[in-house]
Amino acid sequence: MRATLGAVLAALVFLGLLAPAGSARAQGLGDGPPPLDVETAVEALATRQIYRAPGAVATFDEDLIASELTDDMRVLVAPFSGRYGEDGNYSDGDDYHKRVYLPLRSWAEESGLTLIRIEGLLVSSSKGVTAVPDDLPSLRRHTAQYDVTEALRDIVRHAKDPDAASRSSQSPRPTIEVVEPTASQTAELVEKLRRDRVVNAPGRRDRIDLPHELLKEKTGFTVRVVAFPPVEPGKVLIDYAPALARHFPDDVVLVAHGDWLEVAGRHETALTSARNYAYGRFQQATFRQGLIMNDRIGSVLLRASELVADKAFSRPQPTTLRQLIIELAPWMIGGSAMVIGGAPLGAWLTRRLRDRRIERERFEAGKARTFAAIAELGELLLRHGDDPAPSVVSAAERHSTATALFERATTEEAMREVLAVAEAGRRTMRKRARRAGAHTDGDNP
16 A cells, blocks of 8 residues: 555545554554443433443533533533444444434433533534534643533533523633643653654554655655643643754654644644644544544645645646647757658657647546546535534545645546545545435434
């Protein structure tokens, strides 16, 4: 797989499909989070307002939330919905809607209760409402500390009074405190990063494993990464990235705390923009299914490389007939080539022009098919893109990757590879659309 060339390789790398980066077993994650036992959860919620299932990771201020809950509300704190299969791939499976969502919704409706679900880090309710952070400090606390208090509080208030609920209401809780590292803390990490470009701290759930040479080839970036587990409740977040970047001025420095990613170093403005774009576009699905940081890093680096390198109208175009004649001009100066070569050279030139014309026509035909596939995938995402399922996120990333590679493809073969990426996303969304037709009522799982 690592030896594969061309656009498909880039797509696979940045979609997190290239082993071992996307492999659960390669990252030491075992079987991943346990599946939610729906029957046990329902039994527990029948007698208590808040139930934390085994494997749940979200934290929140339970005293604050309990003071906001009414008697007809229940809070289920569930693990990430994703599962690591025998093939090492991370997915929530096609049966999640049937196995988990529908039984929980039916139970809540029959019991006359409002069920608030925290699945991984995604907070939603049986009222059809989902809450996510709406600014960077809130997003950092939500993903770095796994603290969902603000989102949960918003959902509770909306359930009590939808018209009065407002995210702009004054929060009684401060944002996570961010501090600079000490000189000794920085020195310790610098020493480790000089030995190894990736440092996984003890307790890190998804260990980072990047194909550095391939990343450099595809993005132009050399990268150094430190990955920490989530920040414990009440603890400060140590912002290592700027301090480390000063020791590695030629590299991109990435520091992960839980599911949050700090960026620093070369092209920091583009990297920050790419980081914010990735979180904004894919946050709902990764909140629920669980983020593998290798995938997020790939999305950020690919996006940043486009922001740094791409310019409007910069895509090389297929060779025109005029350019071909210019290329052949040295053979024809003063007519000497025709005199010397005679008929053989004339026949060669005719075949050359014919082959180039056929190649150009095939490229244009492939370009049209690929554009149509990307456009259809985009339309399907617009129709069903609010579905936070991992398959929709995967299709969205394929659309983004296919669009970027489309702008760079200059040969028929390269365009075929781009088409394959778009077709994969299109098949996924068509399948989702068919399943959605059977569940037209209710909110998204």
